[in-house]
Amino acid sequence: AKEAFMEAFGKIRNNFIQVFRSLFSAEDKADLILANPENPLESVIEITAQPKGKRPLTIDQLSGGEKTLTAISLLFALYLLKPAPFCIFDEVDAPLDDANTEKFNKIIKEFSGESQFIIVTHNKRTMASADIMYGVTMLTQGVSSVVPVDLREYA
Amino acid sequence: AKEAFMEAFGKIRNNFIQVFRSLFSAEDKADLILANPENPLESVIEITAQPKGKRPLTIDQLSGGEKTLTAISLLFALYLLKPAPFCIFDEVDAPLDDANTEKFNKIIKEFSGESQFIIVTHNKRTMASADIMYGVTMLTQGVSSVVPVDLREYA
Amino acid sequence: MKLSRLEIKGFKSFAEHAVINFNEGVTGIVGPNGCGKSNVVDAIRWVLGEQKTKALRSDKMENVIFNGTEKRKPAALAQVSLTFDNNRNLLPAEYSQVTITRRYYRTGDSEYLINDVRCRLKDIHNLFLDTGIGADSYAIIELKKVDELLNDKEGSRRDLFEKAA
Amino acid sequence: MKLSRLEIKGFKSFAEHAVINFNEGVTGIVGPNGCGKSNVVDAIRWVLGEQKTKALRSDKMENVIFNGTEKRKPAALAQVSLTFDNNRNLLPAEYSQVTITRRYYRTGDSEYLINDVRCRLKDIHNLFLDTGIGADSYAIIELKKVDELLNDKEGSRRDLFEKAA
Ligand SMILES: Nc1ncnc2c1ncn2[C@@H]1O[C@H](COP(=O)(O)OP(=O)(O)OP(=O)(O)O)[C@@H](O)[C@H]1O
Numbered sequence: 001a002k003e004a005f006m007e008a009f010g011k012i013r014n015n016f017i018q019v020f021r022s023l024f025s026a027e028d029k030a031d032l033i034l035a036n037p038e039n040p041l042e043s044v045i046e047i048t049a050q051p052k053g054k055r056p057l058t059i060d061q062l063s064g065g066e067k068t069l070t071a072i073s074l075l076f077a078l079y080l081l082k083p084a085p086f087c088i089f090d091e092v093d094a095p096l097d098d099a100n101t102e103k104f105n106k107i108i109k110e111f112s113g114e115s116q117f118i119i120v121t122h123n124k125r126t127m128a129s130a131d132i133m134y135g136v137t138m139l140t141q142g143v144s145s146v147v148p149v150d151l152r153e154y155a
Numbered sequence: 156a157k158e159a160f161m162e163a164f165g166k167i168r169n170n171f172i173q174v175f176r177s178l179f180s181a182e183d184k185a186d187l188i189l190a191n192p193e194n195p196l197e198s199v200i201e202i203t204a205q206p207k208g209k210r211p212l213t214i215d216q217l218s219g220g221e222k223t224l225t226a227i228s229l230l231f232a233l234y235l236l237k238p239a240p241f242c243i244f245d246e247v248d249a250p251l252d253d254a255n256t257e258k259f260n261k262i263i264k265e266f267s268g269e270s271q272f273i274i275v276t277h278n279k280r281t282m283a284s285a286d287i288m289y290g291v292t293m294l295t296q297g298v299s300s301v302v303p304v305d306l307r308e309y310a
Numbered sequence: 311m312k313l314s315r316l317e318i319k320g321f322k323s324f325a326e327h328a329v330i331n332f333n334e335g336v337t338g339i340v341g342p343n344g345c346g347k348s349n350v351v352d353a354i355r356w357v358l359g360e361q362k363t364k365a366l367r368s369d370k371m372e373n374v375i376f377n378g379t380e381k382r383k384p385a386a387l388a389q390v391s392l393t394f395d396n397n398r399n400l401l402p403a404e405y406s407q408v409t410i411t412r413r414y415y416r417t418g419d420s421e422y423l424i425n426d427v428r429c430r431l432k433d434i435h436n437l438f439l440d441t442g443i444g445a446d447s448y449a450i451i452e453l454k455k456v457d458e459l460l461n462d463k464e465g466s467r468r469d470l471f472e473k474a475a
Numbered sequence: 476m477k478l479s480r481l482e483i484k485g486f487k488s489f490a491e492h493a494v495i496n497f498n499e500g501v502t503g504i505v506g507p508n509g510c511g512k513s514n515v516v517d518a519i520r521w522v523l524g525e526q527k528t529k530a531l532r533s534d535k536m537e538n539v540i541f542n543g544t545e546k547r548k549p550a551a552l553a554q555v556s557l558t559f560d561n562n563r564n565l566l567p568a569e570y571s572q573v574t575i576t577r578r579y580y581r582t583g584d585s586e587y588l589i590n591d592v593r594c595r596l597k598d599i600h601n602l603f604l605d606t607g608i609g610a611d612s613y614a615i616i617e618l619k620k621v622d623e624l625l626n627d628k629e630g631s632r633r634d635l636f637e638k639a640a
């Protein structure tokens with residue numbers, strides 16, 4: 001079990017660095033580290049990330065948007081090891097600026113050949129990147145209903 | 156001290172209901188309640204909010220955007236009792252949809268005669284509502300600088 | 311295993327029967343604050359077998375049943391059905407389409423069905439073993455989960471690694 | 476008491492001297508993720524006398540000093556100055572303009588100044604007593620604070636009421 005975990009960990013770590021570099025930039029540094037390598041099945045897993053020449057001591061020093069992108073890199077690193085048939089994101093793009101929203105949408109588009117992606121969002125750019133859209137609405141007070149949305153207004 | 160608090164509490168409560176109704180709609184119900192009215196100086200303060208005919212048992216049942224608007228109503232209720240000379244909001248509009256962002260900006264505009272408002276945002280509508288804007292940028296890697304932004308591109 | 315259709319009735323704000331058809335690619339879900347988008351995500355979690363009411367933003371399971379408005383009585387039960395195309399035979403069933411259904415009655419009774427046949431919650435959990443989806447999957451993400459990952463709250467990072475590994 | 480000017484040098488990502496002039500009304504602060512907007516808010520909190528490093532998103536006070544990049548050495552000190560027009564005589568000073576300055580050296584030394592005269596941190600706190608601003612004011616709000624208010628974490632609602640009342 002220990003080898004199985006270490007092998008998976010190695011792959012996830014490589015995926016993480018790769019996705020991180022596509023969401024930030026190609027020269028940026030990031031890593032996943034086992035705090036206690038002797039005891040991998042119990043060890044805390046540490047994340048380090050140094051985008052754009054910065055040198056934060058921990059990921060807590062990163063900005064709101066940078067932290068979100070770092071977490072997204074980890075989630076996709078796990079996904080790449082074992083792609084789930086569908087992924088759901090609920091307003092995960094809210095802290096992202098325009099450029100990072102585009103990068104997020106681009107990576108989702110890339111993986112959407114493999115899995116279905118369901119994205120809840122308020123963000124117009126993210127909407128423009130959807131293949132199909134459903135609007136949730138409350139025509140009657142307090143009662144939800146769903147309608148398909150014509151994407152041609154958003155693209 | 157007890158009367159002073161009760162008097163302030165009464166005013167804050169009225170402000171809260173009033174601001175809540177301007178951010179939601181005029182018929183919506185909301186309240187601030189002292190869990191332990193016999194001991195006002197120690198009592199927990201409860202918030203109830205029932206926008207648009209809904210009947211959530213606690214505010215935890217509200218949506219992300221509805222919760223944010225409810226908290227904003229409370230903050231402005233406190234502000235109205237003792238207006239601070241300036242208020243700073245850091246990306247508080249991120250969970251809000253377009254209509255609620257407009258309401259948020261409108262109430263800030265109303266109070267901006269009394270106090271200065273400093274709004275950090277990624278939201279284009281909020282930017283359009285600013286009187287003056289500063290752009291923070293990192294022209295040199297990892298080093299921030301500030302430049303005034305011409306608002307005519309955003310209005 | 312491709313999502314084909316989601317049907318919701320009586321679950322949270324979905325007092326009326328609602329249907330979402332899923333296609334290939336990226337499906338956007340949009341609408342004003344409070345209209346029910348996150349409730350759709352909760353419905354999917356719930357029908358996949360989520361038992362932690364906190365993950366459903368509720369104190370007790372009864373809170374997922376439509377609790378009425380000023381003009382409409384509460385519902386007696388919540389029901390969600392999720393239909394999959396079994397196109398990669400990931401699901402251990404002989405069917406080409408699999409529909410899982412979950413019901414919860416205000417009396418506290420629960421019903422679980424696979425292709426309209428009554429089963430146990432355990433059977434629904436087993437259906438998704440090793441597919442990466444199911445309750446608390448790394449495939450269903452909201453900002454609260456992003457925070458937990460960054461703060462590593464209660465070893466949430468560890469959990470996710472073990473699910474994927 | 477109207478904000479007039481903020482000057483930052485050596486504080487967090489502001490390795491270079493930066494100036495923001497404040498006018499009446501609504502000032503927007505915009506820019507890409509990670510460029511330093513929240514650091515501006517932290518700078519204002521800090522110069523007003525915030526001592527809780529957690530509220531400054533730091534483990535220890537030394538972390539607010541510019542810590543260098545691949546191409547630039549760390550700074551030896553962080554300095555922030557905030558200038559007010561004392562237009563309503565809210566500030567108990569005889570001046571029409573009041574500038575508060577805070578410095579923190581990597582050696583651990585701190586300096587506080589009001590209109591270029593050395594004073595104690597206590598004097599800066601007293602300057603803002605009863606104005607509604609100062610550390611942990613209800614007037615400086617981010618989404619983390621919104622969450623704390625909604626969850627009433629550690630009686631945060633109580634605190635805010637007492638500050639305003
Ligand atoms: N059991 C229930 N019965 C009726 N309504 C409910 C129930 N549970 C939750 N709701 C209502 O559903 C609404 C929340 O919906 P939801 O969280 O899906 O909104 P949302 O579309 O995600 O909004 P946002 O954009 O703000 O995140 C709330 O107003 C809440 O009161």
Ligand SMILES: Nc1ncnc2c1ncn2[C@@H]1O[C@H](COP(=O)(O)OP(=O)(O)OP(=O)(O)O)[C@@H](O)[C@H]1O
Pocket residue numbers: 054055056061062063064065066095291297486487488489506507508509510511512513514515538539540541542543
């Ligand atoms: N002491 C320091 N020295 C140098 N850089 C620092 C220091 N402290 C923080 N930073 C850097 O400042 C950046 C964060 O800036 P800030 O939080 O202000 O971003 P932001 O503009 O608010 O972004 P967002 O839109 O994502 O919220 C981080 O990348 C962080 O590494």
Ligand SMILES: [Mg+2]
Pocket residue numbers: 218219220347348349
């Ligand atoms: Mg939501």
Ligand SMILES: [Mg+2]
Pocket residue numbers: 063064065512513514
């Ligand atoms: Mg920020």
